[in-house]
Structure formats: structure tokens, C-alpha cells
Amino acid sequence: xxxxxxxxxxxxxxxxxxxxxxxxxxxxxxxxxxxxxxxxxxxxxxxxxxxxxxxxxxxxxxxxxxxxxxxxxxxxxxxxxxxxxxxxxxxxxxxxxxxxxxx
Amino acid sequence: xxxxxxxxxxxxxxxxxxxxxxxxxxxxxxxxxxxxxxxxxxxxxxxxxxxxxxxxxxxxxxxxxxxxxxxxxxxxxxxxxxxxxxxxxxxxxxxxxxxxxxxxxxxxxxxxxxxxxxxxxxxxxxxxxxxxxxxxxxxxxxxxxxxxxxxxxxxxxxxxxxxxxxxxxxxxxxxxxxxxxxxxxxxxxxxxxxxxxxxxxxxxxxxxxxxxxxxxxxxxxxxxxxxxxxxxxxxxxxxxxxxxxxxxxxxxxxxxxxxxxxxxxxxxxxxxxxxxxxxxxxxxxxxxxxxxxxxxxxxxxxxxxxxxxxxxxxxxxxxxxxxxxxxxxxxxxxxxxxxxxxxxxxxxxxxxxxxxxxxxxxxxxxxxxxxxxxxxxxxxxxxxxxxxxxxxxxxxxxxxxxxxxxxxxxxxxxxxxxxxxxxxxxxxxxxxxxxxxxxxxxxxxxxxxxxxxxxxxxxxxxxxxxxxxxxxxxxxxxxxxxxxxxxxxxxxxxxxxxxxxxxxxxxxxxxxxxxxxxxxxxxxxxxxxxxxxxxxxxxxxxxxxxxxxxxxxxxxxxxxxxxx
Numbered sequence: 001x002x003x004x005x006x007x008x009x010x011x012x013x014x015x016x017x018x019x020x021x022x023x024x025x026x027x028x029x030x031x032x033x034x035x036x037x038x039x040x041x042x043x044x045x046x047x048x049x050x051x052x053x054x055x056x057x058x059x060x061x062x063x064x065x066x067x068x069x070x071x072x073x074x075x076x077x078x079x080x081x082x083x084x085x086x087x088x089x090x091x092x093x094x095x096x097x098x099x100x101x102x103x
Numbered sequence: 104x105x106x107x108x109x110x111x112x113x114x115x116x117x118x119x120x121x122x123x124x125x126x127x128x129x130x131x132x133x134x135x136x137x138x139x140x141x142x143x144x145x146x147x148x149x150x151x152x153x154x155x156x157x158x159x160x161x162x163x164x165x166x167x168x169x170x171x172x173x174x175x176x177x178x179x180x181x182x183x184x185x186x187x188x189x190x191x192x193x194x195x196x197x198x199x200x201x202x203x204x205x206x207x208x209x210x211x212x213x214x215x216x217x218x219x220x221x222x223x224x225x226x227x228x229x230x231x232x233x234x235x236x237x238x239x240x241x242x243x244x245x246x247x248x249x250x251x252x253x254x255x256x257x258x259x260x261x262x263x264x265x266x267x268x269x270x271x272x273x274x275x276x277x278x279x280x281x282x283x284x285x286x287x288x289x290x291x292x293x294x295x296x297x298x299x300x301x302x303x304x305x306x307x308x309x310x311x312x313x314x315x316x317x318x319x320x321x322x323x324x325x326x327x328x329x330x331x332x333x334x335x336x337x338x339x340x341x342x343x344x345x346x347x348x349x350x351x352x353x354x355x356x357x358x359x360x361x362x363x364x365x366x367x368x369x370x371x372x373x374x375x376x377x378x379x380x381x382x383x384x385x386x387x388x389x390x391x392x393x394x395x396x397x398x399x400x401x402x403x404x405x406x407x408x409x410x411x412x413x414x415x416x417x418x419x420x421x422x423x424x425x426x427x428x429x430x431x432x433x434x435x436x437x438x439x440x441x442x443x444x445x446x447x448x449x450x451x452x453x454x455x456x457x458x459x460x461x462x463x464x465x466x467x468x469x470x471x472x473x474x475x476x477x478x479x480x481x482x483x484x485x486x487x488x489x490x491x492x493x494x495x496x497x498x499x500x501x502x503x504x505x506x507x508x509x510x511x512x513x514x515x516x517x518x519x520x521x522x523x524x525x526x527x528x529x530x531x532x533x534x535x536x537x538x539x540x541x542x543x544x545x546x547x548x549x550x551x552x553x554x555x556x557x558x559x560x561x562x563x564x565x566x567x568x569x570x571x572x573x574x575x576x577x578x579x580x581x582x583x584x585x586x587x588x589x590x591x592x593x594x595x596x597x598x599x600x601x602x603x604x605x606x607x608x609x610x611x612x613x614x615x616x617x618x619x620x621x622x623x624x625x626x627x628x629x630x631x632x633x634x635x636x637x638x639x640x641x642x643x644x645x646x647x648x649x650x651x652x653x654x655x656x657x658x659x660x661x662x663x664x665x666x667x
Binding site (some may be wrong): 018023041042045058065067068072080097 | 145148149150151154155158161176209212222229230231232233251252274275302304305306307308309310313314315345346352353355357358409410411412413415416417419420423425426427428429563586589
């Protein structure tokens with residue numbers, strides 16, 4: 001799995017660059033973020049939750065069963081909306097940070 | 104390339120802002136006014152193992168258990184090779200540190216009477232998606248603590264046999280960093296990326312332990328001549344296939360059966376043993392009765408939705424994989440598999456050999472969390488507890504220690520040692536290839552996934568030679584960016600940890616802990632001869648093995664006969 005950056009949505013704020021535990025993202029010369037090392041992503045989604053512009057897409061690689069869909073996140077402080085999209089399919093999960101895990 | 108130089112002075116330097124490092128900083132704030140620098144190679148808010156969050160505090164001592172019964176359990180699960188003095192001092196602090204993290208804002212599930220809700224016998228249920236931001240917020244409020252993000256430490260500064268700081272560099276700026284301190288607490292975490300993972304191509308970092316934990320703390324200690332223990336006890340996790348998501352969320356939460364392909368519950372006999380459950384799964388596969396599953400098929404729609412949300416809250420790959428394949432745990436059982444082996448003192452017992460106060464064999468150097476050996480199954484609460492214990496000891500130590508003086512000659516020499524990588528000529532060998540070569544050697548010749556974790560002495564001796572050769576090749580690698588310099592140091596540290604691992608396995612001539620140490624040439628557990636620790640000190644390019652007697656629960660262990 002890894003991250004793709006939608007260049008038209010990225011505002012170059014650098015929050016994702018700053019947060020990545022692997023230091024894998026960089027601000028490019030055009031002022032937009034680039035994923036420098038896609039194969040080194042752990043998939044922790046820290047960047048996804050940090051982005052205020054929904055400019056980051058999370059996806060899983062074909063080698064582990066990925067089919068081309070992606071996930072975006074909207075962080076609303078107490079809750080996070082995760083929206084999964086593949087072709088016509090679109091599913092939203094609202095996850096409450098404080099109550100989501102009952103197991 | 105010329106690197107700039109920044110020199111800092113502090114009372115206590117903490118390396119690594121994970122569970123142990125953050126708790127150390129908070130303790131030093133509570134108990135003193137001393138100056139503290141807390142460095143992390145990423146960002147304290149999301150660095151290390153807990154970046155994505157967690158949904159249980161394992162290692163909590165629930166009603167009906169006591170610190171003593173917890174130590175009994177860990178001793179049994181680790182088949183005797185533990186430091187009971189470390190485990191009991193840790194276990195006695197679990198309640199205190201858990202209450203403290205709850206008071207910082209971590210949501211812990213409670214019943215109607217206000218009691219924590221257990222998850223399994225030795226865990227509690229939490230909503231820990233943002234456990235790192237919670238810790239970071241508390242550390243930020245500690246005015247005597249300076250947090251330095253994006254600084255990668257590479258070696259301790261040692262003078263007159265004492266650790267007086269560490270050298271490092273900024274990950275994203277061309278700056279060499281020197282931090283002098285009266286004492287250092289190492290809290291870097293363990294080592295991932297030593298063995299070839301199941302998915303070695305695009306998803307090579309979809310692994311159990313944080314891939315950015317590269318064994319730096321171990322390697323720094325090994326290079327400096329610190330005594331290390333039990334590197335022959337690898338840790339291998341049993342996880343959901345592909346996504347490497349935790350199985351406990353399903354197994355502990357829904358209480359479903361663990362079955363082979365014929366629907367037979369195969370791991371009953373090993374139910375209470377962590378390495379046993381993994382071993383049983385590998386055995387089923389070898390017998391042709393695999394793959395193995397958690398039997399989730401048929402759970403209710405509500406339960407399935409709950410699982411989706413629970414995983415979204417800490418392990419996103421799992422629900423995305425279900426969505427990608429238009430399925431879910433109610434429709435299909437969840438396949439489980441073993442990961443590649445890791446060296447990690449929070450689960451197994453490998454790491455620094457410490458005294459009961461978590462002082463290493465190097466004066467002025469303390470250790471906490473996954474880098475500490477002898478106290479397995481510490482998990483997150485145990486890492487907090489060790490952070491607490493190490494910082495109290497460090498505080499006592501610095502009372503009688505003067506401020507270190509900078510040594511400009513050594514600073515310049517060390518800086519030039521780094522700049523050399525930028526001056527190396529271009530070669531065909533990339534950092535990435537070298538790392539893959541290392542992982543391949545470890546996988547095929549040191550008991551990786553492809554060998555079903557079985558170790559053969561003749562192959563291991565070959566692995567030893569090849570890892571030494573690769574270690575020499577590291578010095579020829581060329582860096583063009585600070586990231587390259589980081590990656591070079593990561594592979595260099597991993598190779599040294601691999602060497603330690605091999606040296607320790609060669610020294611323990613028995614099998615123990617099921618797959619963690621499955622020696623084909625010595626297939627039996629031999630309690631008569633091997634109920635002792637295998638320790639090592641690295642000197643002049645060699646690992647010198649030291650055997651030590653077991654340390655009991657009531658002992659206060661002090662370093663008396665340090666060799667090396």
C-alpha cells in the first residue's frame with residue numbers, strides 16, 4: 001500500500017511531509033508534495049488524516065490484492081470520515097476516535 | 104558535501120519519542136527541572152510503532168491477576184529465559200502508568216461500574232487511534248523538555264568510559280547534530296527489515312513492526328561495546344494475511360475459532376502460548392492442512408460493521424482489502440499467517456543487558472522499551488513503565504556528573520566520516536539492492552519465512568560470512584541526499600543487528616520458543632544446560648559471547664563483572 005497525491009488539490013502546506021514517520025514525502029519544486037518512496041510506505045495513514053484538502057489517496061498494491069480502489073479521509077477532530085472509491089462503488093465509514101473500537 | 108554543525112548541551116538526552124521515550128520525558132518533567140532533549144528521526148506526533156494507533160493495552164494486569172502472576176505468565180511463555188527482576192519492577196508500575204495515560208486523554212473502555220473492560224486475560228480495550236498525538240501534546244506542555252523532530256542519531260559520544268551524548272544528523276537539512284548530555288536514555292525501539300518479508304516487491308513495507316525501526320539503538324550500543332542479551336530469541340507475529348493486521352481484534356473481540364482448511368480447531372493445545380499458536384499454524388501448513396483461518400464467516404452484519412470500524416481506527420489496510428475484493432469477515436474467514444522474524448525486546452527478550460534500574464553496561468547510558476532485553480511482553484504499558492524506571496535512575500546518576508566539554512577535533516572527524524558517503528564514487532550497487540541482499544540471505548540462510556523459520560548451522564555459518572561481506576560493502580555506498588545518508592545508516596545498523604542475531608544463535612545450542620529459535624541441528628529444548636542467558640559484547644569486529652546465570656525476582660541486579 002501507499003499514497004498518491006492529487007496535484008490539483010495539494011496546496012503544498014507540508015503537513016503530510018512533516019508527519020510521515022518514514023520521511024517519505026517531500027515538497028517538490030512546483031510547491032506540491034511528492035511521494036518520493038512509494039514502496040517504503042507502512043500504510044499508517046498519518047498523512048491521510050493530516051491533509052485538510054483530501055488531496056491524499058491511500059491504496060493497496062496489486063501484490064496484496066489491490067484492485068485499483070482508493071481511500072480518502074476527512075478528519076473532523078472527534079470523528080474521521082473514510083471514503084472508499086472504486087469505479088461506481090463509493091462507501092463511507094464514519095469512525096469515532098473515542099468509541100470505534102469495541103473489541 | 105559539507106555539512107553544517109549544530110551543538111547542543113542538555114542534562115538528559117532521550118533518543119526516540121515513542122511510548123518509552125515520551126514517558127521518560129514526562130517523568131523527568133514531573134520529578135525534576137533538569138534540561139531534557141527528546142529527539143526523534145520522524146515527528147513525535149506520529150513516529151514509530153504507534154503511528155497508526157492501537158486498540159488494546161496488552162500487558163495490563165486485570166482483576167484476579169497480580170504483578171507476580173504476570174511475571175509467572177511471561178516466564179512460562181518465554182520458557183524461563185527472562186529477567187524476573189526487570190519484569191516485576193515493570194509489572195508493579197503498570198497500574199500507575201495506565202492511570203496516567205488515561206488522565207492525558209486516552210479513551211479506555213469501561214463497564215457500568217467504571218472498571219476497565221478486559222480484552223483477553225491480560226489486556227484492556229482502548230480507542231488508541233491518536234495515542235501518539237495524546238503523548239506528544241503532554242510532552243509539549245513540559246517546559247523543560249525540548250523536542251527535536253527529524254534528527255537521526257547514529258552513535259554515542261563516549262569519554263573516559265562514560266556516555267556523554269550522541270551524534271546525529273538532520274533528516275531533511277544538511278546539518279550534523281551534536282548533543283552533549285550528562286546521561287542518555289535510549290528508547291529507539293527494535294529492529295524490523297532484517298528478513299525478507301512475505302511481500303517483497305511493491306508492498307515490502309506492509310510488515311508487522313514499524314519498518315522505520317531499524318535497530319539503531321541496538322547498533323549504537325553494539326558499536327560502543329555495550330553488553331547485549333538474548334538476540335537469538337527472534338519474534339514472529341501471527342497476523343491477518345497480506346494486511347498484517349492484528350488478529351487479536353477478531354480473536355479476542357469476537358471469540359471466534361482458529362481453524363485449518365478442514366474446519367478443525369488446531370491450536371487448542373497451544374491456546375495460552377504466543378509462540379505456540381504460531382508454531383501450530385506453521386505445522387498445519389507443513390502437514391498440508393493449511394491455510395489457517397479465524398472463523399469469522401457467519402458473524403452478524405453488526406459485528407462485521409464493528410470490525411470494519413475497529414480496523415479503520417488502527418489498521419486501515421484490512422478494511423480496504425475487504426472493500427477492494429467486495430467481501431468482508433461475515434462472508435469469508437480471515438486467513439492468518441506468520442510474519443518474517445524481528446528483533447524486538449517488547450515482545451521477545453532481545454536487547455541491552457541492563458541492571459534493575461535500566462542502566463546499561465555503559466556508564467551514563469540507560470535504556471527503556473523495545474531496546475531493553477530480558478523483559479519480554481512489556482507491550483505499551485511496560486514501555487511506559489520502563490521509561491519511568493530509566494528516567495528515575497538517570498536523574499540519580501546526573502547528580503554527581505559534571506557538564507561534558509565539547510571535543511572539536513572529534514566532532515570534525517565524525518562529521519567528515521559522514522561527508523565521506525557523499526564523496527564516494529557512483530557504483531552499480533544501490534542502497535535498496537544491498538538491503539534486499541541482506542534480507543534474502545537472512546531469509547534463506549538464517550531461518551526466514553521460506554525456511555519455515557528452521558535454522559541449519561551450515562547455512563547460518565554461510566549467512567554470517569555474507570552479512571560481514573555486505574557490511575563492508577555499505578562503506579562503498581554513495582549518498583546524494585540526506586535521505587540517502589539516512590537509508591545508508593539504516594541498512595548499516597540492520598546488518599550489525601543481523602550479525603548479533605547470528606552470533607547469538609550460534610552460541611545457543613538448543614531449540615527454544617518454537618519458531619523463534621528452531622535449530623535443526625539441536626532440535627530439543629535443553630533445560631539442563633541452557634536455562635541461562637546468552638549475552639555478547641562486540642569488540643574489534645567480533646562478538647564475544649558471555650553466558651550468565653538467571654536473575655531472580657527478588658534480586659536487585661547490578662553490573663559487577665563487566666567485560667569487553
